[in-house]
Amino acid sequence: MPAMAPSKKSSASTGVGVRRRPRTAYLLLIPGLGWLSIFFVVPLISLFATSLQAPTGKNGVYQAAFQVSNYAEAIAEYWPQFVRSFIYSGIATVLALVIAYPLAYFIAFRAGKWRALLLVLVVAPFFASFLLRTYAWRTILADEGFITSFFNMLHLLPEQRILNTPIAVVLGLTYNFLPFMILPLYAALERIDPRLIEAAGDLYASPFTGFRKVVWPLSLPGVVAGTLLTFIPASGDYINATLLGAPSDRMVGNAIQTNFLQFRDYPIASALSFILMAIILTLVFVYIRRAGTEDLV
Amino acid sequence: MDASGDVQDLHLLDLTKAFGDFVAVDDLTLTIPAGSFFALLGPSGCGKTTTLRMVAGLEDPTQGQILLGETDITHEKPYKRHVNTVFQSYALFPHLDIFENVAFGLRRRGIKNVEPQVTAMLELVELGPLARRKPAQLSGGQQQRVAVARALINQPGVLLLDEPLGALDLKLRRQMQIELKRIQTEVGTTFVHVTHDQEEAMTMADTVAVMNKGRIEQMGAPIDIYDLPQTSFVANFLGQSNLLSGSVNSGGDVLEVSAQGQRFGVPSNRSVVTSGDIVIGVRPEKLSLAAAGEQVADGRNAIPGRVTDASFTGVSTQYLVMTPWDAEWVVFEQNRASAIMRPGDEVTIHWEVRHTFGLAPAEAV
Amino acid sequence: MRWLRKNLIPIIGILVLVYLFIPIAVVAVLSFNKPAGKFNIAWNEFSLSAWQNICGVPGVCGSFVTSLEIGLLATLVGTIFGTMIAFALVRYRFRGRSTTNLLIFLPMATPEVVLGSSLLALFLNLAFPLGFWTVVIAHIMFIISFVVVAVKARLQGMDPRLEEAARDLYADARSTFRHVTFPLVLPGILGAALLGFSLSFDDYIISAFNAGTLVTFPIYIWGAAQRGIPVQVNALATLVFVIALTIVLVSQFINYRRRRMLEAGMSAD
Incomplete structure (x- = not known):
């Protein structure tokens, strides 16, 4: 293809590829971006304002202020929840990666004509209620249940049970966000030409070296996207901790939820939300930069 | 089917196209006689496709004029100019069947009864029985013929072909070269054919223009250019x-x-x-x-x-x-x-x- | 042993799939249970009563319909807004592109508790009454980003020559959009809408913050979990799962058959 080789350039100058009338573009953007500004950005500002409010003495009613001490109070009281949140969701993310990779690899390279069907099965859990699926783990991990008894027989459980322990919470988190790990991994693996793996084998790489030097690096964008899509929702989740854990396993999501909806301590709850988001965004940007996939979005 | 009703000469006058600092087509002046099979031959990046796209209206010339007969079409919108294109890798509409692909241009021009014309056109390219198939159900050679039919049915003043045989294997390419030549003789429309394959250009075209770095190095009947090249580029690119x-x-x-x-x-x-x-x-x-x-x-x-x-x-x-x-x-x-x-x-x-x-x-x- | 090594990856893959479906199987099995106490957790006795009287418990079907309404409305609006943004991003040059990208990315990088609580903070500060509309507003907000990502990918994957061909064949801008661009992007839009709907229908956290006294299906389940989830909820969830999976599988099968026919058609010529 001659002269057209810089096809980006050429389409930029034609009418069809990319159009130059920005006015139409703004008209297309206004409703959606307007919505996101009013119901995402403004709420974050509102959240920040609320996090600095001071009590009026009346329960659930606060006034505008600049009470930075709310943050100190929130951290002092809830730092264990923060630590637990990041430990639980970190472990769950690693577990999900380990579990999801073989399945994604299988679907991408070995599934043949079953590929489409298997992908449907991966997203199928979304068709069943998140809450009910989580609740079902209470049945599966029940104290008298098969799984708990099996592990007890091997004396592997420090508390002689799984339910209402951190193990159940981590298992629940791993399970619930697994499809979010599988899909981006699959998308990245699917783009790898299987002949590359054969070429690696041809060039004296053992299957393991071939994987380490060829497949793994090429799948990194999927790994980054998958770990983010798992870690972010897991770290703010409180459903698993509530349904599967003991009161001592509560996460920061629980703290935000109870402060907002039960104690009606809006400033503390807002401060907690704000800290959580700040930590996650910092982690996300550092991670994306380190992984070198800034065009993730 | 006769499309030669309003076949006119195509004139390019001082045509230039620059992308930033890169001059893709450099001050090109050229007349393509009505009814000829004209080949623009050159290596990748020589500006031949850009020239074709300017004639089609898909690229806006930086300078110069394009005339179809007496009419200046330099800045005419592509959907208004009487020029049609057979795209590289065909660009058949995957969601429409063969009949609707071929009827597309007629329908857009508001022609009501498209059936007789489409049927006749499909006969010409020998695809009558496949009218209700989707493009993905056709072989490469068949898709190629649909692309030709889809453009030709509009009886364009000039038919542009952008590397039309590039996606076919060698045997099929030979076959289609003869086929395209037959169709051209039958309809009498001017064909402007862009290719980097010197053999393809020489087999099909009456006139070949060898392009290099945005300029035409030499132009003439294939046999004349081959026999008497005038630049070392031509001497080595053509044979x-x-x-x-x-x-x-x-x-x-x-x-x-x-x-x-x-x-x-x-x-x-x-x-x-x-x-x-x-x-x-x-x-x-x-x-x-x-x-x-x-x-x-x-x-x-x-x-x-x-x-x-x-x-x-x-x-x-x-x-x-x-x-x-x-x-x-x-x-x-x-x-x-x-x-x-x-x-x-x-x-x-x-x-x-x-x-x-x-x-x-x-x-x- | 060799066999095991060769098939290790498929075996692990299938085990992972089984793992994904175990809880769903538990939900389905328990829908045929007659629980011993008020908690439907352990198998007791086979019973069809929940299935025969699926709306028998007050609130179950009502909350189900509420979630359907919210899901459809939020999906419709979110899909339209998201599709418009995707078109603007892929098809136009304008200033503020990176801000737009950031604004699309951030809601997806924000935990649901933060999304839910910040909206609640806004509604509280404005003294805006919580209920059906606040939940719809919240759902539209998080659906938009997912739609933008999905439709954008579809648009970028489209061969630009198809639109050029349309313009070459006497289609003006509007006609090109109507007859070529839109039909080709539609599957992507529908996929995004399906994803948006299932996210909305199943959302608990953001809804819980902004629902006030409104009860959606997930909110109903959450509340019921404290005092025992009625068997009807299992039946209803199983029903939804089976219907949704059947629709998707049938459409996949039709696709597969069509592709098979295409291949057969090609080799016949």
């Missing part, structure tokens, strides 16, 4: 040539040229320059080989050499011969002679003066 730099000793009907201590004859009407420095050239199939010491007929050009490679290809044998000044010459000999040379053999390359051509020295390789 192969053996070239040698020297200088003109004396003029006349046959120039006497000395190069590498030897004398050669070049017909002056086959040379771009008639005095001073010159590059002389000859096509490989015009050359003959004789064993060293063997008598070569008088009045033929000759140079000594040593065979470095001989590949037997059936019809002919291709030799690489090293000259005393370390240039490798290519020689094609038909396998009529009993003696086949072997690598290492000392030989004399000889050819008729009338097959020699002369080029300007600035073009030296």
Whole structure:
């Protein structure tokens, strides 16, 4: 293809590829971006304002202020929840990666004509209620249940049970966000030409070296996207901790939820939300930069 | 089906297209006569596709004019100009069946009863029975014919073909070359064909324009360009040539040229320059080989050499011969002679003066 | 042993799939249970009563319909807004592109508790009454980003020559959009809408913050979990799962058959 080789350039100058009338573009953007500004950005500002409010003495009613001490109070009281949140969701993310990779690899390279069907099965859990699926783990991990008894027989459980322990919470988190790990991994693996793996084998790489030097690096964008899509929702989740854990396993999501909806301590709850988001965004940007996939979005 | 009703000459006047600093098409002036099969031939990046896209209206010229007959269509919207395109890899609409693909242009122009025209067109390209298939259900050659039918049904003043056979395998490409030529003869529309395949251009086109770096190097009937290239680019892009730099000793009907201590004859009407420095050239199939010491007929050009490679290809044998000044010459000999040379053999390359051509020295390789 | 090594990856893959489906199987099995106490957790006795009287418990079907309404409305609006943004991003040059990208990315990088609580903070500060509309507003907000990502990918994957061909064949801008661009992007839009709907229908956290006294299906389940989830909820969830999976599988099968026919058609010529 001659002269057209810089096809980006050429389409930029034609009418069809990319159009130059920005006015139409703004008209297309206004409703959606307007919505996101009013119901995402403004709420974050509102959240920040609320996090600095001071009590009026009346329960659930606060006034505008600049009470930075709310943050100190929130951290002092809830730092264990923060630590637990990041430990639980970190472990769950690693577990999900380990579990999801073989399945994604299988679907991408070995599934043949079953590929489409298997992908449907991966997203199928979304068709069943998140809450009910989580609740079902209470049945599966029940104290008298098969799984708990099996592990007890091997004396592997420090508390002689799984339910209402951190193990159940981590298992629940791993399970619930697994499809979010599988899909981006699959998308990245699917783009790898299987002949590359054969070429690696041809060039004296053992299957393991071939994987380490060829497949793994090429799948990194999927790994980054998958770990983010798992870690972010897991770290703010409180459903698993509530349904599967003991009161001592509560996460920061629980703290935000109870402060907002039960104690009606809006400033503390807002401060907690704000800290959580700040930590996650910092982690996300550092991670994306380190992984070198800034065009993730 | 006759589409020749309003076939007109296509004129490009001082046409220029620049992408930033890169000049893709440089001050191109060209007339493509009505009803001809015209090929724009050149390597990747030579500006041939950009030229085609400007004619189609998909690219806006930086400078210059495009005229169809008397009408200036330089800045006419693509959907308003009476020019249609067969796209590279066809760009058939995957969601429409063959019939609807072919009917697309007619429907957009508000023609109500499209059935007879579409049926006739599908007959022309021999796809009648496949009208209700989707493009993905067709083979490459069939898709190619749909693309042609979809464009031709609009009876364009000019039909543009952008590397139309690039996606086909060799055998099918040969077949489609003949097919396209047949269709063109039948409908009489001007075909402008862009390709990087010199053989394809020579097989199909009445006129070939060889493009390089945004300019046309040479234009003419395939046989004329091949026989008498005027630049070393053409000499090597269209077929192969053996070239040698020297200088003109004396003029006349046959120039006497000395190069590498030897004398050669070049017909002056086959040379771009008639005095001073010159590059002389000859096509490989015009050359003959004789064993060293063997008598070569008088009045033929000759140079000594040593065979470095001989590949037997059936019809002919291709030799690489090293000259005393370390240039490798290519020689094609038909396998009529009993003696086949072997690598290492000392030989004399000889050819008729009338097959020699002369080029300007600035073009030296 | 060799066999095991060769098939290790498929075996692990299938085990992972089984793992994904175990809880769903538990939900389905328990829909045929007659629980011993008020908690439907352990198998007791086979019973069809929940299936025969699926709306028998007050609130179950009502909350189900509420979630359907919210899901459809939020999906419709979110899909339209998201598709418009995707078109603007892929098809136009304008200033503020990176801000737009950031604004699309951030809601996806923000935990649901933060999304839910910040909206609640806004509604509280404005003294805006919580209920059906606040939940719809919240759902539209998080659906938009997912739609933008999906439709953008579809648009970028489209061969630009198809639109050029349309313009070459006498289609003006509007006609090109209507007859070529839109039909080709539609599957991507529908996929995004399906994803948006299932996210909305199943959302608990953001809804819980902004629902006030409104009860959606997930909110109903959450509330019921404290005092025992009625068997009808299992039946209803199983029903939804089976219907949704059947629709998707049937459409996949039709696709597969069509592709098979295409291949057969090609080799026949």
